[in-house]
Amino acid sequence: MALSIQHIIPKIGAEYHGKNPDATIDNVSIDSRSLQNNPLTLFFALVGPNNDAHIYIDELIGKGIQNFVVTNIPKDLGGKANFLKVKNTTEALQQFAVFYRNLYSFPVIGITGSNGKTIVKEWLNFLLSPDYNIIRSPKSYNSQVGVPLSVISINEKHNLGIFEAGISTINEMQKLEPIIRPTIGLLTNIGSAHDEGFANLGEKIKEKLKLFVDVDVLIYNKNKTIDAFIKNSKTFTWSCKDRNADVFISKKTILDKTLLHIDFGDHHFDLKIPFLDDASIENAIQCMMILLHFGYDYKTIESRMELLYPVEMRLKVKNGINNSTLIDDSYSSDFQSLKIALDFLESQKHHKKKTLILSDIFQSGLDKEELYAKVSQLIISNKINRVIGIGSTISEFKNKFLNSITFKNTEDFINAFDTLSFGNETILIKGARTFEFEKIVALLEEKTHETVLxxxxxxxxxxxxxxxxxxxxxxxxxxxxxxxxxxxxxxxxxxxxxxxxxxxxxxxxxxxxxxxxxxxxxxxxxxxxxxxxxxxxxxxxxxxxxxxxxxxxxxxxxxxxxxxxxxxxxxxxxxxxxxxxxxxxxxxxxxxxxxxxxxxxxxxxxxxxxxxxxxxxxxxxxxxxxxxxxxxxxxxxxxxxxxxxxxxxxxxxxxxxxxxxxxxxxxxxxxxxxxxxxxxxHYLENVSTLKSIVSQIRTINEGESVGYGRRFMAEKTTKIATIPIGYADGISRSWGNGLGFVTINHQKAYIVGSICMDMLMVDCSEINCKEGDQVIIFGESPTVNLIAEKTHTIPYEILTSISQRVKRVFYRE
Structure with missing residues (x-):
């Protein structure tokens, strides 16, 4: 991006006030705290319900920023910078994104729906990246502000876009559609998320479909409810129930995989995907439909789909060895998500010393020399003390990073681990999935038991x-x-x-x-x-x-x-x-x-x-x-x-x-x-989720007992799961003996017998589960409020009772 202020002014309907009308900008920011702001930044001073970025402008000028989009020029700052005055800075950001999007012409996949948008986007990026230079929304940047920021990251080398759009009420999608301007529409699952923002399901569907008013093709799971609102002449539909769909799919389970049989006109083929749950299967089918639309042969589709993987959409903060702190972002490595991760590092750094462990960067749209020059500048801006690069490409550009060491692959890093020193520092671990950086996280993470908050x-x-x-x-x-x-x-x-x-x-x-x-x-x-x-x-x-x-x-x-x-x-x-x-x-x-x-x-x-x-x-x-x-x-x-x-x-x-x-x-x-x-x-979001695992499963017969004092006696053959959490971890004994429950695989499992110091036991007779499966002690279900009500106490006591021996893991979606 290299744009003149004069070119931008009419595009956002701004009134110019300033001292340098010939200025140019090469990036956009809305975050005054970002260390990536620089003299070539165009800063949009957004105004929210209780926050006004105009109050930070004086401070930003002091840091060298010279170009601002504002609704008013703060007192005594006139003449100290370039000000582009508009009526609404959020709308100006959106208008700028529309202008910027129109500078490029290549296929763009627009994704919306209630669920699955981010996972489908990430899987499509994985499936299509061998053949395309892809620009996509980083993380879940799908809001009225996130979408413009995503689109503004396009550069000349990109030849395919994948952007997701999320809405929470009416009249929002019409603002996002011209920003994304999709040529291919993909409607994912329509569920109950954000129901409160719409009068009914029909209103929600109509609003989401506004993203697709000008697409060349709309792909969706055919059903009568959605069909009634479809106005596009060209659709490409699939179904597991309706044989009138363009693609009919039948499925069956084989061990830990799902076998999909595809009937597509005169073509019939099978493919395996490594998932059993309905949501993942539906998301995988949506991706397959895009591959079919792009004309991929069935062998390529099958070979790539079989490699799909669970998507980690969260940046996690974990305790590391030797009093270090880890930020785990070990599943993606692209330039945009690196910028986000570095901002997160700055907001969550626990130590002055900051280390970055970084793999080769993929899908930047830039040539290697330019890419790693930009990566180097990012690292300098964020004051990273040490860089550990892993990958053949980043090793070639080692000289661009101060205080750096590089390894050809993850295996080499692991072999050299004992020669490296880690401690009293915050470590950002940022790598593409193919580098298996989860192995590095395992080496650096403080070892604790498997119960986490x-x-x-x-x-x-x-x-x-x-x-x-x-x-x-x-x-x-x-x-x-x-x-x-x-x-x-x-x-x-x-x-x-x-x-x-x-x-x-x-x-x-x-x-x-x-x-x-x-x-x-x-x-x-x-x-x-x-x-x-x-x-x-x-x-x-x-x-x-x-x-x-x-x-x-x-x-x-x-x-x-x-x-x-x-x-x-x-x-x-x-x-x-x-x-x-x-x-x-x-x-x-x-x-x-x-x-x-x-x-x-x-x-x-x-x-x-x-x-x-x-x-x-x-x-x-x-x-x-x-x-x-x-x-x-x-x-x-x-x-x-x-x-x-x-x-x-x-x-x-x-x-x-x-x-x-x-x-x-x-x-x-x-x-x-x-x-x-x-x-x-209803308006508050759940913050804390206490999780554990199933340690062991056993079946007991009628008349047998469980736990101290034999307070649970089986009245029939019963399957019992033992969970490694107890009253020493902060779980009240009054929550036991059939009153309380945990959630295993989305089903309630009631606690049987007395809660022990380090364990509790649940009845999982009606639940398909195995040892090692995740257990929710509290969170969305049961809620802290419910536990407090049933045990005749207050939520404060439930939360503050959780022992500090329970590891805390902080994450950002």
Missing amino acids: EINLNAISHNLNFFKSKLNPETKLMVMVKAFGYGNGGFEIAKLLEHHKVDYLGVAFADEGISLKTAGITTPIMVLNPENTSFPSIIQYQLEPEIYSVKGLNAFLKISEQKKLYHYPVHIKLDTGMHRLGFQENDLPELIATLKNTPSIKVKSILSHMATSDDLNQKQFALSQIDLFEKLSSNLMQELKINPIRHILNTSGISNFTEAQYDMVRLGIGLYGISNDAEEQ
Whole structure:
């Protein structure tokens, strides 16, 4: 990409204001945090419900960026850069993508549907890449912003595009269609995802079909429901039920594979695919239809389809050996996904030292010299300390990377592993599937037992933005990361929140804050329950204590005066009815007298905590707390002549008492996907999934028992699965004895007998499962809310009880 500003201005309907009208750009960005931004970047300042990128423009100019698409020019910045002023920056990004897409003319496969889009896209890339130079959506970039960013990555060497489009409501697809401009349409499975955005199934189908208004051919699974909405004259259909389809398919299972028999006009052939589940079979058939449309011979189709593989669509963060952290992206290696992975590395780095293990890059559309020059520049921009290249091609260009070592193949790396040093660093492992980098991950991953708690970082970001959308633009946000991030992991969550630029982090005790500061967190951290003995450490690590008693205030003042501090930030806690911690109304005269003329400290905020914000039956009590907080905090501010941050709302308060936002709110359990409001729960995404495996399966006879105390007695022949997780891992014993269940292969398996320290047993008589199969302890089913309800506790207790011996794995879709 090398485009002049003057060429772009009319395409996006912009009004030019600037100092260099002859400027050119060679990349586009919407992320102010990306280290890949440079003077040739065109930055679109997007505006969301609770985020406005215009506030970062001054900072970006300081970093050398000179070209911006804006809705307004920030004060005092006129003349300091090129500004392309538009009415809506998101629409301008889409218009730019339409213009850019029209610069190229080659076949483009457009994919939409409810399920399977990303997997079909990745499989098509694998199946077609031997013959085409493919540009495709990275990861699942299929949104109103993701689609434009995908298309803008096209270059002159590409001769086939594969782009996916996702929508959540009406009037979205008509914006994406001219950006993708597909010539071949592929409609995947229509399911229940995003049903809430449509009046009915028909409305959803009609909206998705808008992607295909101008395609040369539309491929889909023929059925009467979809047929009724099809207006394209040329379709290419398949079915396992309707013989009127262009391609009729019958299937049967052979061991661990599915045999498909294909009837295509006068042609008949068989092919095997390495999957048994219905979703994978349907996705594979969609890919086969594209190959048939492209005219591939049956032997080629069969040989390539048999090599299909499970697609890992997530970037995972794992604990590595020698206090290292791994980012596992070991299943793809292309230029666009490398850029995304490097941004993710920056947002999740746990150590100053950063290592990249990288295989040969495929399907860039660039010649090798240009490609590896660009890769080198990416690595320099992202301040990677060490590069380990694996592959014959990257080895040829070793001289382009500082502090690098290369190996011809993965086997050579493994053989040399003991001579390499890894520790106290963040390691991004980024490789094409053919290099089998999972072997490298296995070498570098810290060895723990097979029970893991998976934390979805996308879901945390979604939930954060959901609650931010309820706030006034000026309202600050503190997020609670106490108790090991509500059981989900402290540092990793804190790092993501810092990436999202929250205003404060909250912890209960000083050691939690010290751990985060030591790990490199720079966001201000409030300690909500500091012990007087921790005050020296709080000061040493620049934490900010909550002060809730005269005794505590005097203790902190004594230390602050000894250390000759000036305006050290503290936070004054008022008791407005919780009666747990805080100054009461009759304490205020002494508090005010003590705070006057104390230059060593500064009241940064005044806060209180609500006792019943989640219970609207006690709304009057909550309102009385708010009224008392207003009274007491106003008195403090007036007497001390200060204007601190005020905050009283917690998660439930944000939703139920929005009028009391004051200057800041404190988000806690809601970030982790839990709400006590059933309606609100629908809008939150599940963050934590506790997984284990089936260790052993046995069959017991009628009258035989299971577990301690023989609390389960079989009434018939019963198949029992043992799962390696127990109450030492945080599973309450009250969840056993037939009350609770786990999920194995999408089916409920009820817990039988008592839960043991390290194991529990389930009845899997009606489930087709085997040893080693995955087990969901909680997540989508059963939910944490359900477990809490059935065991008569609260979701907080379920999450925070998960032992730290359970490995946490963080991932991003």
